Amino acid sequence: MPSTEQQFLEFYDKNVTKIYRYIYFRVGSREATQDLASEAFTKTWQYLKNGNRHIGNLSALIYQICRNLIADYFRYNADMPIPISDISDKTSDKIIGETESTIAAKVEDCFRLDQIRQCLRLIKPEYQELIIWYYIDDFEVSEIAQILGKSEGAVRTSLSRAIGALKRQIEAKN
Numbered sequence: 001m002p003s004t005e006q007q008f009l010e011f012y013d014k015n016v017t018k019i020y021r022y023i024y025f026r027v028g029s030r031e032a033t034q035d036l037a038s039e040a041f042t043k044t045w046q047y048l049k050n051g052n053r054h055i056g057n058l059s060a061l062i063y064q065i066c067r068n069l070i071a072d073y074f075r076y077n078a079d080m081p082i083p084i085s086d087i088s089d090k091t092s093d094k095i096i097g098e099t100e101s102t103i104a105a106k107v108e109d110c111f112r113l114d115q116i117r118q119c120l121r122l123i124k125p126e127y128q129e130l131i132i133w134y135y136i137d138d139f140e141v142s143e144i145a146q147i148l149g150k151s152e153g154a155v156r157t158s159l160s161r162a163i164g165a166l167k168r169q170i171e172a173k174n
Contacts, residue, residue: 008045011058016041018137019066025120025132026070036073040066060147067129119169127162134159 019040024033044062048055055061120128133139133147145155 008048012041015059015062019062021136022063022129022132023066023070025117025136026125026128027073028117028121032073032077036066036069040069043069057146059143063133063147070125115170115173116166119166119173122169123162123165126158127165130155130159130162131166 016037020033020037023036023040024030027033027036040062043065044058047061047065120131130144133144134141139147141152141155141159144159145152148155150158
């Protein structure tokens with residue numbers, strides 16, 4: 001458990017990419033993701049700074065904070081459209097000088113990723129989280145169980161259902 005600012009900064013460096021990616025896949029907006037990720041780390045630091053050092057798993061705590069922030073975000077921004085600039089992670093300057101087949105492959109990958117993102121947003125938020133944590137952030141079932149406060153068996157069952165739901169959404173789009 002980080003007891004100093006330096007230790008917390010090390011925790012931040014180790015986890016910021018995962019937290020950012022998790023939030024981004026849930027909200028879809030880079031600006032909102034940056035704000036929410038920053039707020040999540042700030043709240044976590046404040047929680048630690050206020051003497052709450054009996055935390056069993058700091059990663060579980062920050063993901064729970066993220067879940068609450070995302071719920072609040074959707075509660076207050078339910079009708080907000082996602083900016084078109086946030087749909088793709090690729091920029092045109094990265095493809096200059098590449099062969100046509102390489103560019104076509106990258107465009108196809110972006111298209112598939114965009115389809116998955118769109119379908120992911122159509123399934124239950126609980127399923128979204130499971131898929132992001134397990135397949136994108138490479139969390140173990142035991143880590144997800146700690147974050148959610150559930151048994152590993154319950155997480156495995158929910159993960160299986162989440163994959164089924166995502167698969168049905170993808171098939172419906174094709």
